Amino acid sequence: MRSRLLIWSNRPAFVRAMRSLAHREGLDVVAIARSVDAALSGVDIYRPDVVLVDRETEEQYPDAVVRLMGAGAHLKVVAMDLADEAVLVLEGRRAAASTVRELVSVIESGLAQQAA
DSSP states (O other): OOOEEEOSOOHHHHHHHHHHHHHHHHOEEEEEEEEEEHHHHHHHHOOOOOEEEHHHHHOHHHHHHHHHHSOOOOOOOEETTTTTEEEEESSEEEEEEEEEEHHHHHHHHHHHHHHH
């Protein structure tokens, strides 16, 4: 099963890089959100498995990130910083990954746990 991804950022370079990485890793980008409202409504409309948000946006809109985290048990919220490729999975706990391959592994593991 391919993971469905919503990318949330108003930085074009981040969106381009994440779209390219997602494609390379076999993830389906179902939507791009450039605002808080677009991210929140995009989760309802597109029902992604993952919302990938850049760390700058996460820091600017922490309340919206928390709302996304509570949007449903199926949804993972991931914050990524292109500068150092640090990846954090934001759930009740924070699991770190240092590469996109590890990110995909974390996402797939979460989806497998939900399916079980």
